[in-house]
Amino acid sequence: MEKQTLETISNWLKNADAIVITAGAGMGVDSGLADYRGEDEGQWGKVETETEKTVFETVNPAAFLENPAYSWNLFGKRMEEYENTEPHNGFYILKNWIKKFDLDYFIITSNIDSHFQKAGFEEEKIRELHGSLAYFQSSNNQLSDKIWKTELTGKQIQENSLKNEFPLCPSSKIMARPNVYMFRDATFVNTRTKAQEKKFQAFLDKNKGKNIVVFEIGSGPHVQAVRMKTRFLRSNYDAKIIRINPKDFKVKAPHIGIDKGALKALTEIDDFLNIKQG
Template sequence: MQEEYRRAAELISSADALLVCAGAGMGVDSGLPDFRGDEGFWRAYPPYARLGLRFVELADPEHFAADPELAWGFYGHRLNLYRETEPHAGFTVLRKWGENKPGGVCVFTSNVDGQFQRAGFTDVAEVHGSIHHLQCLAHCGVGIWPADDVVVDVDPDTMRARPPLPSCPRCGSLARPNILMFGDYDWLEHRSRRQLDAFTEWRRRNRSLVVVELGAGLAVPTVRRQAELASAATGALVRINPREPQVRHGRGVSLPVGALEALTTLDELVN
């Protein structure tokens, strides 16, 4: 794999800007679960295995109306986990590479954990929203607000949230995370839309870029598609993925390892 690392390092060194495209696998080296398959999800959350509840069933906005303690038990636990998690050293490597380029670095991610912002990145497009922001379930018009002061107490045995649950500061109705869930027609997208508009402008200004894609699987291919689209003209794609590393038509470099291992190895080669 030495040749692949050399080619990847050349692509990164020669580009004028860095685009980071990240899926759930990016956070694994920080200790975050990637929810890959039901068995992987249940290993991360044994109480849901006992209940027979799958990730796609829990990540459903209907639970906030039908069983809000169950819904906030799941999302409250994730909110607490993400707040406590320190981004791994690979985030620092990516930020350093970007800071050394004229066009800088921009992030496109399906992750809702806020890890890139915590690691010091400022230009981040969160295509599926953020768990660190909330919206009103009753659509009172308050919009989207930060969850900075929200505390969710979750029973670790039942994975249900204890009252009081997060509420809207305007009307007092139940709040929910500003995250695009499965079958979600109520998600408020304007915060993510502003980020995506800024991302589009950044891409227009930076044609000579390299795409480093990390931990983006095929199950939800949003990130992989963006990475392939952004690198289509040049083939300057570095795909880092231990499970699904294939690069179509040889348009890029494949590194079938985890994010932290790949980034630390590459950092020794990147000029």
């Protein structure tokens, strides 16, 4: 990374009042997690190979009800993967910057892996745009809008699905589903994510007129939910943007695009900060 780029990021952080981290699937790649549309077609490509159907036909509420054994096994595998994977050091570098520069912060992520919570970020400062695999809901939101944190592990989900035994909603007593936003999803219960959005707005109100730095990490143009938040912060709060993405990194000046993965980029910035302060 060029020294001038590092100097600019260093100055932005030193003069910032708050930091917003907007993260996509690329944030988890350095932890060993697959993204959704990577070089080998990622998770969705594997699903399409297995089913010989598009991911839109396979990962939606109707398909979930039609083939619950496959669907629960699919999500159980993801749960087990998330449970057995540790967040990479980039998460902890960001936490250290928040402490070092005395920054208010908020996390906006399209990821459903709970890895920001696992790395020790406060639950009250995280907005999960697509929900979380740690939470379940009824498969019929007309019968119940209850959301609960599951005590089942991914391995248990997979083992049970082989026996056609599926989690049940404690209120409606019918089959549950993950509280994650699927494709073509009209039954996702959004009360938890709406509460998170309300907290994010309170954070923005608190920091209106202040210096906000945004680190957009591992979010490509295919999932616009994250980039929409980045653009919103740039346009409405005059936030300074650092976009980290090995492919889709371009952003208009004076904002900064970095064509590297999450861990490498964050480590280079951190090394520079430590040298400057050392």
